[in-house]
Amino acid sequence: MQFKQRSLINSCFLGAISALMIAPALANTEQPSFEQCKDRFHQRAQKQNYSEDILKIIDNLTPIERVISLDKNQPEFAQSFAQYVKKRVSDYHVNHGRKMLKTHKTLLSDLQKQYGVAPQYIVSFWGLETVFGRHKGKMSTLNSLATLACDQRRSSYFTDELFDLFYLIENKTVDVDQLQGSWAGAMGHMQFMPSALKKYAIDGDKDNKINVWQSEVDALTSAANYLSQIGWQRGERWGREVKLPPEFDFASFEFDKKYPLSKFAQAGVQTAQHKALPQSSMQAELVLPNGHNGHAFLVYNNFDVTMKWNLSKNYALAVGILADKLIGAPGVGSVAQAQPLPFSRTKMEQLQAKLNDMGFKSGKPDGVWGPNSRKAIRAFQLENELVADGFPNQEVFQALQL
Numbered sequence: 001m002q003f004k005q006r007s008l009i010n011s012c013f014l015g016a017i018s019a020l021m022i023a024p025a026l027a028n029t030e031q032p033s034f035e036q037c038k039d040r041f042h043q044r045a046q047k048q049n050y051s052e053d054i055l056k057i058i059d060n061l062t063p064i065e066r067v068i069s070l071d072k073n074q075p076e077f078a079q080s081f082a083q084y085v086k087k088r089v090s091d092y093h094v095n096h097g098r099k100m101l102k103t104h105k106t107l108l109s110d111l112q113k114q115y116g117v118a119p120q121y122i123v124s125f126w127g128l129e130t131v132f133g134r135h136k137g138k139m140s141t142l143n144s145l146a147t148l149a150c151d152q153r154r155s156s157y158f159t160d161e162l163f164d165l166f167y168l169i170e171n172k173t174v175d176v177d178q179l180q181g182s183w184a185g186a187m188g189h190m191q192f193m194p195s196a197l198k199k200y201a202i203d204g205d206k207d208n209k210i211n212v213w214q215s216e217v218d219a220l221t222s223a224a225n226y227l228s229q230i231g232w233q234r235g236e237r238w239g240r241e242v243k244l245p246p247e248f249d250f251a252s253f254e255f256d257k258k259y260p261l262s263k264f265a266q267a268g269v270q271t272a273q274h275k276a277l278p279q280s281s282m283q284a285e286l287v288l289p290n291g292h293n294g295h296a297f298l299v300y301n302n303f304d305v306t307m308k309w310n311l312s313k314n315y316a317l318a319v320g321i322l323a324d325k326l327i328g329a330p331g332v333g334s335v336a337q338a339q340p341l342p343f344s345r346t347k348m349e350q351l352q353a354k355l356n357d358m359g360f361k362s363g364k365p366d367g368v369w370g371p372n373s374r375k376a377i378r379a380f381q382l383e384n385e386l387v388a389d390g391f392p393n394q395e396v397f398q399a400l401q402l
């Protein structure tokens with residue numbers, strides 16, 4: 001969902017780095033105790049006129065140590081695109097997803113009419129979020145959010161999420177004993193954070209409760225509404241796999257930027273089946289998750305919408321690829337060789353620092369291959385007559401003597 005930390009941490013291929021993800025330096029600040037933190041919640045709840053029930057809930061909050069260790073766990077090796085997709089677009093996802101398309105045929109068709117999101121996309125999000133409800137998470141959402149809210153790194157974000165949850169409880173939108181989810185506070189079939197639940201969730205089965213945990217109708221309807229509200233374009237696809245010509249002119253195309261589809265056609269880009277790109281006024285962005293030697297994609301508006309749901313480009317690619325596979329559309333070529341990324345977090349930090357020293361601005365070194373790093377690497381490659389794909393491959397590391 002909007003703030004899916006697990007996916008963010010697993011993916012080094014971030015299109016946009018949320019300010020939330022960047023932990024402020026708090027080395028010299030003492031962390032307040034959980035009890036002090038609860039006092040703070042108490043004061044805010046009283047100020048906002050919450051009932052005794054909510055104050056009691058606050059009194060009963062307990063920290064979950066595991067949440068903090070999960071939150072701090074930044075693996076040294078992030079997953080490559082191939083590793084990411086192989087895990088999330090498995091045969092199980094495809095076969096079970098097709099079953100879900102049949103099971104919910106009428107509902108999904110109604111949702112498409114009302115919200116403009118085609119069935120395979122809703123089912124694809126469902127598959128990626130919780131494997132169709134199999135992994136909804138069993139942590140106490142109240143305690144998970146309280147734990148993260150009392151940790152100084154992103155206290156303000158998680159405190160707001162916690163209070164959105166109080167709001168939903170106070171207004172009897174959700175049942176307090178249902179509040180289970182991931183360690184980061186995402187809940188139900190579609191892993192909604194409380195703010196998303198508050199803003200976008202819909203009582204699809206009209207029983208006067210929003211039950212995104214047990215009611216598949218509520219969960220799928222809420223997802224369709226959410227996607228529609230954040231800008232999903234009716235009738236448009238997410239993007240497609242493409243083939244770049246061997247002489248592709250990387251200097252003419254920046255990354256994380258859109259160009260008319262016709263410009264890519266003129267540059268010799270074809271569909272993955274080596275056919276001409278469709279003639280359309282669509283704007284498209286070139287995405288090379290593994291550099292010029294890997295899969296190439298042109299992505300459209302709905303890809304950006306998917307990234308509003310989850311900031312990872314690998315996630316957004318996986319949603320599109322699974323959606324295509326669910327309806328038997330020409331899928332993405334084999335990702336069977338799930339090679340790891342050719343760099344570690346530490347190596348990437350060294351590369352970023354070195355590029356910064358040389359005047360190629362890659363932002364504060366964080367070990368993550370994000371838009372700033374792509375831009376800096378591309379500029380370095382152009383200046384050094386390397387293939388300017390923005391990808392930190394061996395050639396780049398060698399040229400930088402790292």
Ligand SMILES: [Ca+2]
Nearest residue numbers: 203207209211
């Ligand atoms: Ca309901």
